[in-house]
Amino acid sequence: MIYFHKSKIFRLIVCALVLPVHISFAQTKIEGIYYLNNKPVSIEIKDGKIAGIQQIEKLSDTSHVAYIAPGLIDNQVNGFAGVSFCFAGGLLSKEGILKATSELWKIGVTSYLPTLTTNSEEVLSQNFTLLAETKNDKAILGSIVGYHLEGPYISSEDGYRGAHPLKYVRKPDWKEFMALYEASGRNILTVTIAPELDGAMEFIRKCTKLGIVVAIGHHNATKPVIDQAVMNGAKIATHLGNGCANMINRHVNPLWPQLANNQLMASIICDGFHLRDEEISVFYKVKGSEMTIITSDVTSYAGLPSGEYKNEEGETIELTKEGMLRYPAQNVLYGSASPISKGVARIIKVTGCQVSEAIMMASTNPAKLYGLTDRGSIEPGKRADIILFTIGESDLKIVKTYVSGNLVYEASK
Numbered sequence: 001m002i003y004f005h006k007s008k009i010f011r012l013i014v015c016a017l018v019l020p021v022h023i024s025f026a027q028t029k030i031e032g033i034y035y036l037n038n039k040p041v042s043i044e045i046k047d048g049k050i051a052g053i054q055q056i057e058k059l060s061d062t063s064h065v066a067y068i069a070p071g072l073i074d075n076q077v078n079g080f081a082g083v084s085f086c087f088a089g090g091l092l093s094k095e096g097i098l099k100a101t102s103e104l105w106k107i108g109v110t111s112y113l114p115t116l117t118t119n120s121e122e123v124l125s126q127n128f129t130l131l132a133e134t135k136n137d138k139a140i141l142g143s144i145v146g147y148h149l150e151g152p153y154i155s156s157e158d159g160y161r162g163a164h165p166l167k168y169v170r171k172p173d174w175k176e177f178m179a180l181y182e183a184s185g186r187n188i189l190t191v192t193i194a195p196e197l198d199g200a201m202e203f204i205r206k207c208t209k210l211g212i213v214v215a216i217g218h219h220n221a222t223k224p225v226i227d228q229a230v231m232n233g234a235k236i237a238t239h240l241g242n243g244c245a246n247m248i249n250r251h252v253n254p255l256w257p258q259l260a261n262n263q264l265m266a267s268i269i270c271d272g273f274h275l276r277d278e279e280i281s282v283f284y285k286v287k288g289s290e291m292t293i294i295t296s297d298v299t300s301y302a303g304l305p306s307g308e309y310k311n312e313e314g315e316t317i318e319l320t321k322e323g324m325l326r327y328p329a330q331n332v333l334y335g336s337a338s339p340i341s342k343g344v345a346r347i348i349k350v351t352g353c354q355v356s357e358a359i360m361m362a363s364t365n366p367a368k369l370y371g372l373t374d375r376g377s378i379e380p381g382k383r384a385d386i387i388l389f390t391i392g393e394s395d396l397k398i399v400k401t402y403v404s405g406n407l408v409y410e411a412s413k
């Protein structure tokens with residue numbers, strides 16, 4: 001029991017009226033089924049952080065039973081809800097970044113890495129600058145943890161390049177990268193490159209020295225090159241099984257060596273379109289829950305109605321009724337329109353893994369990989385980034401989302 005003197009209560013009321021709503025100073029307790037052991041718990045939140053976790057006999061409200069877990073952390077968000085982080089011509093705005101962030105909260109993503117894909121140095125620099133100016137806006141509540149640069153230093157080969165525009169694909173250029181790194185406020189947390197390109201190994205070593213997580217992706221590298229990239233510091237394969245040509249040699253292809261390398265983590269897109277269920281199953285068996293990250297690769301088309309759209313190059317992009325996002329000109333996928341929450345539900349269904357393992361792959365592992373020591377698990381002292389959810393047939397049903405102790409989303413009952 002906490003006793004407040006009347007004048008203190010008055011001061012608290014005044015504070016509540018004056019302070020912006022995102023400042024959390026209150027003490028709250030939330031209950032749910034703990035994702036680690038399936039038992040009811042009460043989690044105490046104080047000043048935006050987790051103050052304690054207590055196992056309880058039963059939930060106070062048994063009519064709304066939901067899992068309670070750390071918020072999801074998505075390492076590949078190209079855009080969301082009509083906002084693209086690669087918009088050219090100054091179309092990306094602070095309002096757009098805020099909108100994408102608050103829409104992501106509704107699907108349980110409490111932290112994410114806006115992802116900028118292959119483009120001109122001008123567009124990348126302009127958008128990194130805007131992101132750097134917006135990242136620490138109080139309304140974002142610390143949800144943007146840094147950025148993912150996917151490309152432009154990737155394979156120019158059709159298929160491996162995916163939907164990245166050929167005219168902007170180039171070899172690693174440290175001077176250019178450093179200019180982008182500075183524009184980002186030194187907040188590029190990870191970069192996806194093709195390790196077989198001229199100068200890639202030196203680039204990987206330099207990034208690793210700066211603490212930037214190197215990912216390999218959109219490449220057609222051989223086993224020795226992949227192993228060398230890992231020895232030089234590369235940590236993860238970006239969306240393993242995608243960014244790969246449709247027709248490959250059954251013995252010599254980039255998939256086997258990435259699966260065979262025990263030091264290389266893998267991110268996988270489990271939306272039901274990017275990988276077949278048996279691929280998810282095999283990748284999971286090989287890498288295990290500790291070396292796998294569920295990612296979304298979600299784009300600005302997520303949340304829009306099905307139909308044909310034009311991208312910024314004027315090319316046709318098709319969003320099917322089933323939620324598949326296609327780039328018909330190359331007969332490849334054009335990123336995803338499915339949130340990471342769908343991937344969590346799907347991997348549980350396909351592999352039979354525990355809820356705790358799925359959350360590990362969508363929250364704890366990315367937090368560890370990027371050195372985000374203040375989030376990714378429910379422990380006293382960590383940020384109160386918490387989700388309550390039930391598991392539906394093809395997606396998580398997010399009931400509530402807390403970011404830094406603030407209730408930012410509550411589903412209508």
Ligand SMILES: [Zn+2]
Nearest residue numbers: 150162239243
């Ligand atoms: Zn990609």
